[in-house]
Amino acid sequence: xxxxxxxxxxxxxxxxxxxxxxxxxxxxxxxxxxxxxxxxxxxxxxxxxxxxxxxxxxxxxxxxxxxxxxxxxxxxxxxxxxxxxxxxxxxxxxxxxxxxxxxx
Numbered sequence: 001x002x003x004x005x006x007x008x009x010x011x012x013x014x015x016x017x018x019x020x021x022x023x024x025x026x027x028x029x030x031x032x033x034x035x036x037x038x039x040x041x042x043x044x045x046x047x048x049x050x051x052x053x054x055x056x057x058x059x060x061x062x063x064x065x066x067x068x069x070x071x072x073x074x075x076x077x078x079x080x081x082x083x084x085x086x087x088x089x090x091x092x093x094x095x096x097x098x099x100x101x102x103x104x
Contacts, residue, residue, distance in 0.1 A: 035064070036061055036065050040061060
């Protein structure tokens with residue numbers, strides 16, 4: 001009986017630690033999103049007042065928003081100084097559709 005209760009206690013402690021780690025991750029993500037949201041609102045307000053947003057500012061927000069490893073590699077392959085382009089060697093080539101050629 002005592003051994004069974006001890007086993008249940010150990011299992012409960014393990015689950016508690018798992019849930020605590022999940023909670024801490026969610027809380028950190030929440031705080032990050034609040035910070036990014038505030039930064040985006042400030043940027044939007046600045047543009048309404050006629051100020052320009054630099055590509056570096058936009059890249060900073062994107063890196064904060066997509067901070068996991070896979071998304072960082074995508075963010076760093078985009079050339080923010082030329083919208084719609086990527087850094088040379090990283091650009092995906094898409095041939096024009098037949099009805100989208102030059103002069104059409």
